[in-house]
Amino acid sequence: MTATDDKLLIDVGSTYFKLATANTIEQHFRDFNRDIFDDLMGKCGDTIDRFDKQDIHICSSANGGLSTLIIGVTNSFSLKYATNIAFNSGINIIDTILYQNIEEYSLPSDLIDVVIIVGGVDSHANLFSSALYRYIEQLNYSNLVFVGSALDAQQMRDNIDNVVVLPNIIDDRLHIVEEHLKEYLTNLYQQDIEGKEDIKHLYDITANQIYSTPFIVNRALPTIEAKFPVADPFILLDIGGATTDIHYSKDLVEDNIVTENEYDRLVFKRLGVYKSKQSLILAAQANEFTYELLTHLKVTENIFHEQSDKATKILMQLAIFLVLCKMSHYRQSYINLKLLAINSIVFTGGITKVLTVEDIESIIVFFYRKILTSDHKPVAILDSDYGIWTLGAKV
Amino acid sequence: MKVVTGVVGNDIHVVANRLIDLSLRARGYEVFNLGVNTHLEEFFDAVVETGAEVLMISSLNGEAEGWGREVPLLKSRYSNLDDVIMMIGGNLVVGSGNTEDIVARYKKYGFDLVCHQMDLNTGLDMLQSLSEERGIA
Numbered sequence A: 001m002t003a004t005d006d007k008l009l010i011d012v013g014s015t016y017f018k019l020a021t022a023n024t025i026e027q028h029f030r031d032f033n034r035d036i037f038d039d040l041m042g043k044c045g046d047t048i049d050r051f052d053k054q055d056i057h058i059c060s061s062a063n064g065g066l067s068t069l070i071i072g073v074t075n076s077f078s079l080k081y082a083t084n085i086a087f088n089s090g091i092n093i094i095d096t097i098l099y100q101n102i103e104e105y106s107l108p109s110d111l112i113d114v115v116i117i118v119g120g121v122d123s124h125a126n127l128f129s130s131a132l133y134r135y136i137e138q139l140n141y142s143n144l145v146f147v148g149s150a151l152d153a154q155q156m157r158d159n160i161d162n163v164v165v166l167p168n169i170i171d172d173r174l175h176i177v178e179e180h181l182k183e184y185l186t187n188l189y190q191q192d193i194e195g196k197e198d199i200k201h202l203y204d205i206t207a208n209q210i211y212s213t214p215f216i217v218n219r220a221l222p223t224i225e226a227k228f229p230v231a232d233p234f235i236l237l238d239i240g241g242a243t244t245d246i247h248y249s250k251d252l253v254e255d256n257i258v259t260e261n262e263y264d265r266l267v268f269k270r271l272g273v274y275k276s277k278q279s280l281i282l283a284a285q286a287n288e289f290t291y292e293l294l295t296h297l298k299v300t301e302n303i304f305h306e307q308s309d310k311a312t313k314i315l316m317q318l319a320i321f322l323v324l325c326k327m328s329h330y331r332q333s334y335i336n337l338k339l340l341a342i343n344s345i346v347f348t349g350g351i352t353k354v355l356t357v358e359d360i361e362s363i364i365v366f367f368y369r370k371i372l373t374s375d376h377k378p379v380a381i382l383d384s385d386y387g388i389w390t391l392g393a394k395v
Numbered sequence B: 001m002k003v004v005t006g007v008v009g010n011d012i013h014v015v016a017n018r019l020i021d022l023s024l025r026a027r028g029y030e031v032f033n034l035g036v037n038t039h040l041e042e043f044f045d046a047v048v049e050t051g052a053e054v055l056m057i058s059s060l061n062g063e064a065e066g067w068g069r070e071v072p073l074l075k076s077r078y079s080n081l082d083d084v085i086m087m088i089g090g091n092l093v094v095g096s097g098n099t100e101d102i103v104a105r106y107k108k109y110g111f112d113l114v115c116h117q118m119d120l121n122t123g124l125d126m127l128q129s130l131s132e133e134r135g136i137a
């Protein structure tokens, strides 16, 4: 997309629509009783009608993103690399299976959009056996891709119908190779949108590809300093209605992944303040520091049952705390961020409309004191006019 | 024959690692070098991904003492590493110690070849003999 002034940028989220032109920003709560397209046209039709199809750019996280099941042979290489590529391709829901224990995993009941099988360098063969094919046979999935050792590709073709075989994501030096799988997953996202009844009509108003919102956000990060006084290294938290996304700069991970991306992404599914409110509350109740934090915020547990602006605000503060906690414990997520090295935390999404810098900083200080026993205090930066998203959409 | 090698823990002494890489290649091994600063789990995982017959860990700064103790438990979580030749060398204790005791201790941790402050070529000769003995050379 080129940066000109006569464009309309639309973001369809799980909770709101956002529309940005060169000098205006509109935001509307979605009506879940209506089709996305009808709802959007009903609320913003006048604005949309003023633009040509070529000048309208849409990104969306409303289709919920794709779900993935990754089957790999180790945590440090195959599962980690595939997870990294999947997150960076905009996929939200990722489950992993360590192949050697495949018989101990239960079968997911939901339909899986894409199963990824990975393992081995190209000179190693026979990493998988009948246990894999038995498991796959019982799975309910739409797509299956093999990105492991080239020597095993034929065996996959012989045993799994409709398997797509792509080049190995692990090279001969055990480094990650991203591009083929990334392109495949990005295209699947595209097809998913085209296939979803209530979203596909969005192509009636744009002549451009509809991207996933996290893809757009990640794209903005290398140029973020043009817009905000961000001190490196930083993380960006997008606390949304359904999930929470974290984008982080590479210097924050001690990792064996060597990629060309400066920024990676991680998602905590079912951690959002609207659609995933109940699971957020459950996560909060399971955290031993929650009650202390509620006291610190001068409220009680009853706030969980309230429906008020105050309750939303507290939930958002809790979400920040829980996300920081989840990133701080060794190996709880697939990477560990060096939280003591962070100089800024950038916040984007609906949260910036509700919380002030002070509300957020009080959580940050509480977190660093209680969990990391440190007086470290990264600066909180609020992207309250969706500057990051417009930056990314215009690249 | 495939070898996974690297320096364990937060150890950044890189010179021996480079020499090991070169010497192994000169002797005809296929080398997967994880470099310095490598977690124990990454070593085992690399063996699984590559199908290596040999795992050769270096430790120079003394950290191996701590990591060594974790080897039996970690290795027990893998279903197919039993036939891998496990080898460790460098400075295997903090300060100085009796080599015999050190070797016995690391053998108990599950290492087949323990090369405390041993010249590299001597160590690689030992590897050669052991793999011939096991019929994998």
Ligand code: B12
Pocket: B010, B011, B012, B013, B014, B015, B016, B019, B056, B057, B058, B059, B060, B061, B062, B063, B087, B088, B089, B090, B091, B092, B093, B094, B095, B096, B115, B117, B118, B119, B120, B121, B122, B123, B124
């Ligand atoms: C250079 C050096 C450094 C450099 C490293 C630069 C770099 N990036 O490589 C710097 C200054 C950064 C450094 C830092 C430290 N160092 Co220093 N360092 C050395 C020094 C002087 C030389 C190491 C070297 O490169 N030798 C040349 C190579 C070729 O020899 P080598 O490493 O011994 O390896 C040979 C054999 O051991 C063998 N080998 C090695 N691995 C294996 C594996 C197998 C399977 C086999 C068969 C053989 C084998 O083969 C090699 C060739 O023969 C040694 C002292 C010494 N003279 O050995 C201390 C030494 C290794 N360092 C030491 C220490 C304590 C440290 C620090 C903790 C110091 C500190 N307090 O900060 C830090 C640790 C940093 C870290 N996170 O790891 C101690 C370790 C003591 C111990 N184990 O009890 C030593 C022995 C110095 C001492 N006598 O106290 N160090």
